[in-house]
Amino acid sequence: MIRADRSRCCGAGMCVLIAEEIFGQDESGLVVIDDGAARTADPALLRHAVSCCPGRALSEVDGAVPAKSSVDERE
Numbered sequence: 199m200i201r202a203d204r205s206r207c208c209g210a211g212m213c214v215l216i217a218e219e220i221f222g223q224d225e226s227g228l229v230v231i232d233d234g235a236a237r238t239a240d241p242a243l244l245r246h247a248v249s250c251c252p253g254r255a256l257s258e259v260d261g262a263v264p265a266k267s268s269v270d271e272r273e
């Protein structure tokens with residue numbers, strides 16, 4: 199499963215370019231995720247989206263590969 203921290207999303211839209219069937223943007227440009235599509239997506243595609251997100255807003259959960267950043271998001 200993939201999660202988005204919308205407070206970190208800068209609206210660059212890279213995720214949408216990578217997988218428009220999973221990611222979209224709301225009227226403010228912030229990411230929205232189709233959880234159903236994400237559930238059945240190729241894990242490699244999800245990892246690619248996570249690694250390309252300039253805001254480091256995306257992360258995989260449930261035992262999958264974590265976001266590229268090792269920085270504690272609370273800092």
Ligand code: SF4
Nearest residue numbers: 207208210211213251
């Ligand atoms: S790539 Fe990251 S920063 Fe850009 S819209 Fe998607 S979640 Fe937001």
